[in-house]
Amino acid sequence: MPDKSLTYDYIIAGAGAAGLSLMCHLLGHPELQSKRILLLDRDAKQKNDRTWCFWQTGESPFESCLKSQWSQLYFHSPKFSALLDISPYRYKMLDSLSFYQHCFSLMKDFPNVEFRQDEIVSLDPEGVITGKQAVYQAQYVFNSVLFQIPKVTGKHYLVQHFKGIFIKTAQPAFNPAEPTLMDFRVAQHQDCRFMYVLPVNAHEALVEYTGFSEAALPQEAYDCEIKQYLRDYLRITEYEITHEEFGIIPMTDAPFSKSISERVVNIGTAGGATKASTGYTFSFIQRQCAAIAQNLAQGKKPLAGSAKTIDKFAFYDSVFLRVLLEKKLASWEIFHSMFSKLPASLILKFLNEETSLWEDLRIMHAMDQQVFLAAAVKQASGK
Ligand SMILES: Cc1cc2nc3c(=O)[nH]c(=O)nc-3n(C[C@H](O)[C@H](O)[C@H](O)COP(=O)(O)OP(=O)(O)OC[C@H]3O[C@@H](n4cnc5c(N)ncnc54)[C@H](O)[C@@H]3O)c2cc1C
Known part of the structure; x- marks a missing residue:
């Protein structure tokens, strides 16, 4: 006791x-x-x-x-x-x-x-x-x-794995008003890989290499990709690493x-x-x-009112994970379709689970109909 x-x-x-x-x-x-x-x-x-x-x-x-x-x-x-x-x-x-x-x-x-x-x-x-x-x-x-x-049979399991470094350059190298959410120009290795760059001022930024896949990579792979990206895309070869972080986040339904x-x-x-x-x-x-x-x-139980009968966003997430795992479509193309066709604010609203059904339909319309529809039908029928 x-x-x-x-x-x-x-x-x-x-x-x-x-x-x-x-x-x-x-x-x-x-x-x-x-x-x-x-x-x-x-x-x-x-x-x-x-x-x-x-x-x-x-x-x-x-x-x-x-x-x-x-x-x-x-x-x-x-x-x-x-x-x-x-x-x-x-x-x-x-x-x-x-x-x-x-x-x-x-x-x-x-x-x-x-x-x-x-x-x-x-x-x-x-x-x-x-x-x-x-x-x-x-x-x-x-x-x-x-x-x-x-661990549930039939559910989808991926991980988001990433390594980020905060770097400092002697010369101004970044525009602090222009961060990069996703840069898919890096080699995809038949996977989903992108860079993420968040400049905090002209000399300092977080530069991160991220993958969505079934397992993380060896540490050297992240270092190598980051170095290459800094050299080839940001033209930065001299920098000091002030902080590093590594993470693995579960992506599962x-x-x-x-x-x-x-x-x-x-x-x-x-x-x-x-x-x-x-x-x-x-x-x-x-x-x-x-x-x-x-x-x-209000004197209620902590989870009062939190039960959802239908969670449409959980369904969309399952369909998305299924599409990523099935690899019928290169993953960069999924994000390319969204970001090249839709307002970024609508995409962020959708990812924050704040969109109406009409807005969801607008998002779906921008995606590869064949691949997503087939995945949605399979998901709905529990196959
Ligand atoms: C490096 C990294 C970066 C991330 N970046 C983002 C981001 O940019 N945006 C975003 O939305 N999400 C991000 N995430 C995902 C998510 O937001 C974080 O993992 C977040 O910290 C989750 O919060 P949490 O409280 O569930 O877990 P945590 O913040 O990990 O808190 C759990 C706590 O439990 C403690 N603990 C664990 N085991 C025990 C034990 N046996 N006894 C006592 N204490 C214990 C730990 O010390 C920890 O303090 C990131 C995750 C990581 C790992």
Whole structure:
């Protein structure tokens, strides 16, 4: 049994993007500001371990942590290159350390909110968490520790794998107003590979090599592709690497459980916030956490009203993963069709799951009808 002093109203298991976002959303409600909240993480969260990008029309609660933001994005394919206006959206970048520091500084204003560094060993449906150092209990546990990716026969599994380097050049080398969302001019290796370049000023940028495939690559492959791209496309041969990051994000339509029990709710990637077709998660985490906090503030259960009878975006994601895996169409052509035929803001709206059915149909009309229709029919019939 947990010590009485280790009993809380809410425990947030995992103080990463979802855990800390949830804490901020909870503390945004006066009704919840006196709740006893424990954040548990095995890590101290004092390192810059990732860069998050997302797009939105308004402002996020983390506006002060932004490193940069843009209103236009380049898209390149072997047949098309354009700098695309994304208004009313803005593409935003924040580094995780600024985000962690912002959240920890908010925590200081609330003596009833505590952070403990401990490794979670198990989590039971009654809201009891066994850590390496102690046992904790709460009325509600919000868990973002991804113990395992669900394995379900018939579902599609890919990973988004990437390596990014922040570089600094002595001479001005970038236009800070012109980031590149996707550059498919790089060799595709019968796969889906692209470069991503986010300049923060004339001398510094994040340059990232990304693949969507069944497995990640050896580390040297990312380094080699980045070096080649810098030389061949950006004409940069001399630079200092100031920071590096590597990531593997699951891209799967296998269902992540929203909860383990009424008392244990999953959040973040563990709670299905990662969009299967893109790997983008940050915006979906904000939506998920805002809804949970709103429900609790109104005295409801955390997941009240979240059940969807039909999730059209989950269906589109499954079709997209199927098309990528079947490889009947070069993946760069899929993105080429979208970005060369449609307004970029509509594509971003669709990927943020904000479009109406009519807007979805407009997107579908721009795609290779034969390939996507065949995949959609197979998906709908469960083949
Ligand atoms: C390098 C990288 C870059 C990314 N960039 C983007 C992006 O640009 N845009 C976007 O939308 N998404 C991005 N993602 C995807 C996604 O947003 C992130 O993975 C995000 O951090 C997910 O949030 P989370 O809270 O679910 O997981 P995390 O942020 O990973 O938080 C989980 C926490 O649980 C802790 N933990 C794990 N196991 C235990 C344990 N046993 N005991 C105690 N604590 C534990 C970890 O230390 C961690 O702090 C990126 C992912 C990576 C890896």
